[in-house]
Amino acid sequence: MVNILFIEHDGTEHSVTVEPGGSVMLAAVTNGVPGIDADCGGSCSCATCHVYVNQEWLKRMDPVNPIEEAMLSMSSDRKENSRLSCQITVTDELDGLVVTTPEFQF
Amino acid sequence: MTEVAIDEQTNLSKWSMVGKDPYAMPLEDIDLSHPGIWQANQHLPFLKRLRDEAPVHFCRNSAVGPYWSVMKYQDIMEVDTSPAIYSSEPTVAIVDSFEEFALPSFISMDPPKHDEQRKIVQSVVAPANLKKLEGLIRQRVANILDSLPVGEEFDWVTNVSIELTTQMLATLFDFPFEDRYKLTHWSDVATAIPGHGVVDTREQRWEAIQECLVYFTNLWNARVNKAPGIDLISMLAHGESTRNMPPQEFLGNIILLIVGGNDTTRNSISGGVVALNENPVEYDKLRNDRTLITNMVSEIIRWQTPLAYMRRTAKVDTVLHDQRIKAGDKVVMWYASGNRDEEVIERADSFWIDRPNARQHLSFGFGLHRCMGNRLAEMQLRILWEEIMQRFQMVEIVGEPQRIYSSFIKGYSDLPVVLHPLS
Ligand code: HEM
Ligand code: FES
Numbered sequence: 001m002v003n004i005l006f007i008e009h010d011g012t013e014h015s016v017t018v019e020p021g022g023s024v025m026l027a028a029v030t031n032g033v034p035g036i037d038a039d040c041g042g043s044c045s046c047a048t049c050h051v052y053v054n055q056e057w058l059k060r061m062d063p064v065n066p067i068e069e070a071m072l073s074m075s076s077d078r079k080e081n082s083r084l085s086c087q088i089t090v091t092d093e094l095d096g097l098v099v100t101t102p103e104f105q106f
Numbered sequence: 107m108t109e110v111a112i113d114e115q116t117n118l119s120k121w122s123m124v125g126k127d128p129y130a131m132p133l134e135d136i137d138l139s140h141p142g143i144w145q146a147n148q149h150l151p152f153l154k155r156l157r158d159e160a161p162v163h164f165c166r167n168s169a170v171g172p173y174w175s176v177m178k179y180q181d182i183m184e185v186d187t188s189p190a191i192y193s194s195e196p197t198v199a200i201v202d203s204f205e206e207f208a209l210p211s212f213i214s215m216d217p218p219k220h221d222e223q224r225k226i227v228q229s230v231v232a233p234a235n236l237k238k239l240e241g242l243i244r245q246r247v248a249n250i251l252d253s254l255p256v257g258e259e260f261d262w263v264t265n266v267s268i269e270l271t272t273q274m275l276a277t278l279f280d281f282p283f284e285d286r287y288k289l290t291h292w293s294d295v296a297t298a299i300p301g302h303g304v305v306d307t308r309e310q311r312w313e314a315i316q317e318c319l320v321y322f323t324n325l326w327n328a329r330v331n332k333a334p335g336i337d338l339i340s341m342l343a344h345g346e347s348t349r350n351m352p353p354q355e356f357l358g359n360i361i362l363l364i365v366g367g368n369d370t371t372r373n374s375i376s377g378g379v380v381a382l383n384e385n386p387v388e389y390d391k392l393r394n395d396r397t398l399i400t401n402m403v404s405e406i407i408r409w410q411t412p413l414a415y416m417r418r419t420a421k422v423d424t425v426l427h428d429q430r431i432k433a434g435d436k437v438v439m440w441y442a443s444g445n446r447d448e449e450v451i452e453r454a455d456s457f458w459i460d461r462p463n464a465r466q467h468l469s470f471g472f473g474l475h476r477c478m479g480n481r482l483a484e485m486q487l488r489i490l491w492e493e494i495m496q497r498f499q500m501v502e503i504v505g506e507p508q509r510i511y512s513s514f515i516k517g518y519s520d521l522p523v524v525l526h527p528l529s
Pocket of ligand 2: 025037038039040041042043044045046047048049071084085086087
């Protein structure tokens with residue numbers, strides 16, 4: 001099992017435990033974590049599952065893919081450590097992952 | 107499109123399917139592009155038959171030429187998210203060269219140009235910016251609602267849907283408030299078919315578009331010499347990659363924002379009233395629990411589907427749901443059908459204000475061209491319904507809603523209502 005901590009923009013924390021294999025977006029949505037809309041259901045085509053990931057953790061995941069990059073570039077809240085959480089696969093290496101959700105999903 | 111083709115489309119009813127039984131005609135004769143069935147509100151059974159029997163359907167003969175129809179939610183997703191195969195150029199309308207769609211704007215551009223241009227303007231409608239506008243919008247909504255007659259019949263479209271949308275656009279552009287009706291007029295003109303409604307001839311339309319260009323050019327010139335503001339024109343005039351925009355492109359983007367924000371929001375405002383009147387149980391749910399408004403807004407937008415379709419053009423030969431599509435073919439994604447696809451959306455024909463996953467609808471499209479104004483539209487509707495529920499027990503429809511003659515813009519031209527005050 002993998003632990004993920006979601007921190008809202010105002011600091012509220014939500015800790016979830018999930019099986020590896022799904023996406024970080026699903027980990028949030030299926031556990032009722034607010035702040036992630038995921039309108040497209042994980043097809044990398046809405047950018048409403050935007051999260052910020054700590055640099056250390058970024059290194060342990062697959063890099064941003066080109067479609068994700070294009071969608072992310074449409075967000076005005078984009079930062080260097082922005083990711084679309086539907087494109088991050090939960091693996092055992094990500095146990096303890098911390099992600100922050102933005103104030104708004106665009 | 108040639109004059110002849112326009113005349114055929116506008117004058118001849120030979121293409122119309124109004125009053126026909128969708129199951130009594132050969133599949134290949136079904137032509138969703140003709141506005142008739144949409145205006146008559148008879149489109150749903152046609153959509154259903156195609157979804158069931160020809161989910162990727164080829165219409166060989168129509169007033170707008172041959173085209174593919176994509177009917178299912180998942181297939182629409184595939185087209186919408188594959189811009190390298192399905193291009194938004196030269197246009198996203200079914201008809202090739204209505205002049206206004208020939209004006210360049212990023213809705214009809216592919217990457218990388220699309221992405222560059224969109225990035226500049228989108229921050230004005232980003233949620234953080236919208237938050238600043240919320241108070242002003244609420245005030246304007248309240249003023250409009252407070253000026254309405256209670257207990258007597260009036261047209262909701264003119265007095266609320268159009269008025270509110272127009273004021274909203276004026277706010278976004280920081281457009282001279284007293285001239286705001288020009289915005290609505292230009293938008294109507296840009297989407298009109300000559301001979302049906304606002305314009306009689308193409309010349310008239312061209313004149314209006316020129317007037318629009320001159321007006322906005324003046325606004326641009328005034329703002330470019332001032333400090334950058336947060337309105338859209340100022341942003342375009344000062345933005346690094348937009349400030350040297352050729353005039354045609356500037357106008358194209360302006361018209362895109364006016365049209366994008368105008369009919370769509372207007373018709374969702376009207377559509378919500380229609381949906382609640384047709385579904386009294388849902389109206390009761392809303393009266394009992396106003397926290398449902400946010401969810402209801404997404405449901406209204408799905409149920410109404412203010413833009414029935416977006417078109418793409420195949421860049422290469424490809425296969426979609428077992429059909430061979432050739433490079434150059436027109437491919438039309440019928441959002442109005444995908445939004446009723448039972449395989450993805452439970453009880454898809456029902457209007458259900460506390461629907462789970464209400465945001466998972468196609469009305470805003472998906473992918474790179476996903477509606478830039480989606481949060482703005484949702485905010486306007488949310489504020490409107492919050493304010494309506496504070497004032498009125500019911501917005502009651504008291505006559506037959508009149509629908510628009512278009513297979514693209516799904517909406518209403520007249521909606522006679524009577525307001526009942528909270529008791
Ligand atoms: C309920 C209301 C609305 C609906 C249903 C709607 C629908 C859509 C759809 C389906 C698209 C996708 C176009 C495509 O894929 O080719 C789109 C794009 C767009 N919409 Fe909206 N829209 C709405 C409100 C607004 C508002 C209020 C604005 C004003 C800012 C706006 C501005 C735009 C723009 C600029 C685009 C082009 C985006 C791009 O090509 O990247 N829309 N809209
Ligand atoms: S859920 Fe839509 S992009 Fe991730």
